[in-house]
Amino acid sequence: MLTKRIIPCLDIKNGRTVKGTNFVDLRDAGDPVDLAKKYSDSGADELVFLDIAATQENRSTLIELVKRVGAEVNIPFSVGGGISDVSTAYNLLQNGADKISINSSAVRNPDLITDLSRQFGEQCVIVAIDAKFHKGKWMVYTHGGTKLTEFTLLKWAKETQERGAGEILFTSMDNDGTKNGFACEMLRTLNHEISIPIIASGGAGNMEHFLDLFGVSDVSAGLAASIFHYQEVEIKALKTYLSQNQIKVRL
Amino acid sequence: MVAIINYGAGNTQSVINCLDRIQCEYILTDQPESILSADKVILPGVGHAATAMQSLKDKGLIEIIKNYEKPLLGICLGMQLLFDFSEEGDTTCLGIIPGKIMKFKPLTNEKIPHMGWNQISKRTLDPLYKDVVDNENFYFVHSYYAEISKYTETICEYIQTFTATCRYENFYGMQFHPEKSGKVGENLIQKFINL
Numbered sequence: 001m002l003t004k005r006i007i008p009c010l011d012i013k014n015g016r017t018v019k020g021t022n023f024v025d026l027r028d029a030g031d032p033v034d035l036a037k038k039y040s041d042s043g044a045d046e047l048v049f050l051d052i053a054a055t056q057e058n059r060s061t062l063i064e065l066v067k068r069v070g071a072e073v074n075i076p077f078s079v080g081g082g083i084s085d086v087s088t089a090y091n092l093l094q095n096g097a098d099k100i101s102i103n104s105s106a107v108r109n110p111d112l113i114t115d116l117s118r119q120f121g122e123q124c125v126i127v128a129i130d131a132k133f134h135k136g137k138w139m140v141y142t143h144g145g146t147k148l149t150e151f152t153l154l155k156w157a158k159e160t161q162e163r164g165a166g167e168i169l170f171t172s173m174d175n176d177g178t179k180n181g182f183a184c185e186m187l188r189t190l191n192h193e194i195s196i197p198i199i200a201s202g203g204a205g206n207m208e209h210f211l212d213l214f215g216v217s218d219v220s221a222g223l224a225a226s227i228f229h230y231q232e233v234e235i236k237a238l239k240t241y242l243s244q245n246q247i248k249v250r251l
Numbered sequence: 252m253v254a255i256i257n258y259g260a261g262n263t264q265s266v267i268n269c270l271d272r273i274q275c276e277y278i279l280t281d282q283p284e285s286i287l288s289a290d291k292v293i294l295p296g297v298g299h300a301a302t303a304m305q306s307l308k309d310k311g312l313i314e315i316i317k318n319y320e321k322p323l324l325g326i327c328l329g330m331q332l333l334f335d336f337s338e339e340g341d342t343t344c345l346g347i348i349p350g351k352i353m354k355f356k357p358l359t360n361e362k363i364p365h366m367g368w369n370q371i372s373k374r375t376l377d378p379l380y381k382d383v384v385d386n387e388n389f390y391f392v393h394s395y396y397a398e399i400s401k402y403t404e405t406i407c408e409y410i411q412t413f414t415a416t417c418r419y420e421n422f423y424g425m426q427f428h429p430e431k432s433g434k435v436g437e438n439l440i441q442k443f444i445n446l
Contacts, residue, residue: 002369002409003388040433045368070268076390076431096264098431120261121298123364123392166364197362220362250368250388 003250004214004242005045005221006235007199008228010035012081013053015061019229029229033068039228040075042235045250047077048101048169048223054082063095070096078126084108086115093120101126101169104142107149107156110163117164125167126199127160129153132173138186145173153186154193161196168194169223171201179205179227187217199223207233207241214247253277253444254289256316258306260329261297262428269430273441283315291444292319296328300352300395301340303328317347322421322446327393330417330424339395348419350400361410364394371415371427375404379423379442380416387435389415389427397426 010032011018017029029035036047049069051062062079069077079092080101089100100120106113106127116125130141131153138153149156157168170190172183182203191198197220200213204224213222227233239249255266257279270277277293278285286292294316296303307313316323325333332344337352344352355363368388373380383405396413399406407415407426417424423443429436 002365002367002391005367070264071271074269074272074431074433074437076392076428093261094264096268098262098265122394123297123366124261167366192360195357195360195363197364197366218360220367 001248002220003045003248005199006043006210006239006249007046007048007221007223008039008044008235009048009050009201009223009225011225012049012051012062012065014058015065018052019226032065033072036069036073036077039235040073043239043251044075044235046075046221047073049077049079050101051079051081059088063091066092066095066097080126080128084112086112086119089116089120089124093124099124099126099166101128103128103130104147106160107140107142107151110159113160113163113165117166122164122166122196125165126169127165127167128169128171129156129160130171130173141173153190157190157194161194165196167197167199167220169199169201172203175203176201178203181205181209182213182217182222184212184216187213187219191217191219197221204233207238210238210242211245211247214242252289253291253293254286255279255293255295256286256312257281258303258310258312259298260295260303262295262327262430265428265430266293266295266326269437269440273437273444275441275444281310281312283311286312286315286319290321291446292316292321292323294323294325294329294332296326296330296332297392298328299340300328300331300337300342300344303332304342304344307332307345313345317345320421322423322443324443325422325424326430327426327428330426331395331397333419333422333424334397337395347422348402348417348424350398350402352395352397354395355410358410364392365396365409366392368432369407369409369427371405371407373405375418377404377418379418379439379446380405382438382442383435389429389432389436391427393426397424
């Protein structure tokens, strides 16, 4: 049986891991490759690297990082942050990234999803969607959650699927940073309406939240950052706990 | 020396990284003579079956692969190409292993692609899998699968039972990505290299 995936997210700035809340008060948290190896050894199923300060100038730093991660880590990993064209994606994939995630650039230019999917295959293309409940609807936001778009979550998710996304990484902005649990009900609806795998993000505060997530929504994967960084939840313990509660995971 | 066939497959760098980690010598090549002189060949594969076959054809590698007599390992799409035919783009493949590659048809709400870690179980005593315990997890990413046949060596369950790995004479296939399947995957590549 296909297992549920636990995915730590590493925020990257200038080639270093950073920790902080809502992109402010960032502190250096060491070498991403060391942390990636630590997560991989403790049972992470996949890794997500998010370049939170992506600029053209530091793109080469990111590529160097991708090379090092690919050389040292033997589980799949994706890279996101400011990727807005096929050639940048090509460079990252060519240097060892397994998947590319795009967010604002996909909303601005939906053809990018189609182009990436045609060129590299849908399994390489994650569309990250940030959304929150706004005036009675789940609305999509871009630019780190600062810009409201015209899309409802479901409409945009369906469009990304039709255009060839291989996975959707959905972050509930209402839940993100609260540590009060994932947006399980919305995730259940989304998972039901969408035929590609969903990675859930935003709100993880403890192990029970992951159990609720998989129990209620049945999504394919759960992603978190701070609880793993600050060792509030240990990946190995989390997976054992899920397994004891009848959620199929890789141990 | 292992030859990795260079034909634009998406996971080529991951295979290279894996061979580096296990300190295996390799050459990345699309040259027939380099392929033929290698002790082992790896045919990586991520992408579309029709594009991949066209690329092998353009490089004049189809007959080279078919006539290769030492162990050859096809990974993911590389495995699927070893079969007769794929529903992906209704593509005629290499025709080395008898059988067809079919598209997954979800019964309820199963997701396509089949993406993530899933268990395999053995149907064979092939020494290649001697150290693989039943229900070991490997990393899969695919929307098409090989039907179960007498060439199936390990099986996996998703929507239905399908071929996780197979073998026909000196041609080995792995539907999952051993190069991305942690230590167990690396060990399996190592065993193939040691054949």
